[in-house]
Amino acid sequence: MWTYEKKLQYPVKVSTCNPTLAKYLMEQYGGADGELAAALRYMNQRYTIPEKVIGLLNDIATEEFSHLEMIATMIYKLTKDATPDQLREAGLAEHYVSHDSALFYSNAAGVPFTASYIQAKGDPIADLYEDIAAEEKARATYQWIIDMSDDPDLNDSLRFLREREIVHSQRFREAVEIVKDDRSQQKIF
Amino acid sequence: MDNTLPKEYYTKLEEIQAADFVVLELTLYLDTHPTDAQAIAQFNQFTRHSMQLKKAFETQFGPLQQGSINPSKTNWAWSEFPWPWQV
Amino acid sequence: MNSQQPFQSVRTYIPPRSPFDPCPPIGRKFYSTPPHLFLGVQPPDLPQFSPAEALRKGTLWKVFADYYENPYRKGGKPRHG
Numbered sequence: 001m002w003t004y005e006k007k008l009q010y011p012v013k014v015s016t017c018n019p020t021l022a023k024y025l026m027e028q029y030g031g032a033d034g035e036l037a038a039a040l041r042y043m044n045q046r047y048t049i050p051e052k053v054i055g056l057l058n059d060i061a062t063e064e065f066s067h068l069e070m071i072a073t074m075i076y077k078l079t080k081d082a083t084p085d086q087l088r089e090a091g092l093a094e095h096y097v098s099h100d101s102a103l104f105y106s107n108a109a110g111v112p113f114t115a116s117y118i119q120a121k122g123d124p125i126a127d128l129y130e131d132i133a134a135e136e137k138a139r140a141t142y143q144w145i146i147d148m149s150d151d152p153d154l155n156d157s158l159r160f161l162r163e164r165e166i167v168h169s170q171r172f173r174e175a176v177e178i179v180k181d182d183r184s185q186q187k188i189f
Numbered sequence: 190m191d192n193t194l195p196k197e198y199y200t201k202l203e204e205i206q207a208a209d210f211v212v213l214e215l216t217l218y219l220d221t222h223p224t225d226a227q228a229i230a231q232f233n234q235f236t237r238h239s240m241q242l243k244k245a246f247e248t249q250f251g252p253l254q255q256g257s258i259n260p261s262k263t264n265w266a267w268s269e270f271p272w273p274w275q276v
Numbered sequence: 277m278n279s280q281q282p283f284q285s286v287r288t289y290i291p292p293r294s295p296f297d298p299c300p301p302i303g304r305k306f307y308s309t310p311p312h313l314f315l316g317v318q319p320p321d322l323p324q325f326s327p328a329e330a331l332r333k334g335t336l337w338k339v340f341a342d343y344y345e346n347p348y349r350k351g352g353k354p355r356h357g
Contacts, residue, residue, distance in 0.1 A: 167312070
């Protein structure tokens with residue numbers, strides 16, 4: 001089970017009213033390499049991964065949910081007072097006609113989230129390599145969003161999230177080493 | 190509804206965020222380095238520190254953690270402002 | 277692999293160019309090679325940031341810090357508004 005704390009992992013500040021940025025951020029909300037995909041990917045893989053790295057998948061999955069909450073906070077703040085005209089100008093008319101300013105799990109192009117974004121092969125190496133790739137793809141996505149954004153406060157939070165992808169990638173790489181080098185097992189030649 | 194919070198809310202919350210961040214970083218580190226005694230000691234130190242900070246914060250600003258003692262006998266504080274995305 | 281020498285975490289390459297490419301050349305393309313790619317398994321007792329600084333940087337350990345800035349914007353006009 002999980003319990004909730006009424007705080008974000010990292011402060012989210014947004015300095016400009018810019019719904020276009022909200023549209024870009026949806027890539028990390030309901031996109032293929034977004035935070036929802038990340039959380040669900042690791043949460044689901046943890047059941048069948050070797051026991052020595054279950055804790056890591058569990059804990060990174062949990063952190064990803066707090067990143068999802070940060071991204072949601074950014075999108076919420078960037079769109080909450082936007083008029084339909086402003087949303088249209090931001091390229092969010094299609095979003096508005098279906099959702100008003102409600103958040104929805106879709107990517108920046110409006111494609112709804114799908115479970116096929118995530119994999120569970122059951123092979124520890126294949127799954128951990130997928131996880132490393134997912135972290136690097138999310139890191140790259142944060143870079144491209146920062147490249148598109150002129151909001152210094154928002155970029156500060158995005159830099160935090162990008163750095164977390166680096167640390168997660170590091171830990172998944174270490175998990176590969178743990179799975180490769182299991183000394184508790186008899187070596188069979 | 191005026192939802193302005195004192196500056197102290199933000200500074201105290203960020204102290205907690207920083208302490209919890211250290212706890213989380215050490216958690217992930219220990220998940221792949223489970224016998225690092227120094228990291229375990231630092232983890233326990235910051236876990237205690239975070240608990241103290243949260244206790245003080247909740248006395249001043251209301252419940253932060255689900256399951257914390259409700260400060261009023263007649264008013265359910267948990268579901269009141271502020272939620273994290275509102276501050 | 278444990279790399280002590282300072283390294284550049286942004287690398288570049290020049291995309292191949294044909295005489296019939298319609299856009300003016302972008303010059304260099306950039307990509308990140310953050311420090312974790314070179315560390316291997318993290319050794320114990322690496323230098324840490326203070327808690328407040330760690331939160332700001334997004335990492336407790338200095339070795340992983342990798343500040344990102346739009347590399348196409350340096351000294352020039354932003355590509356996007």
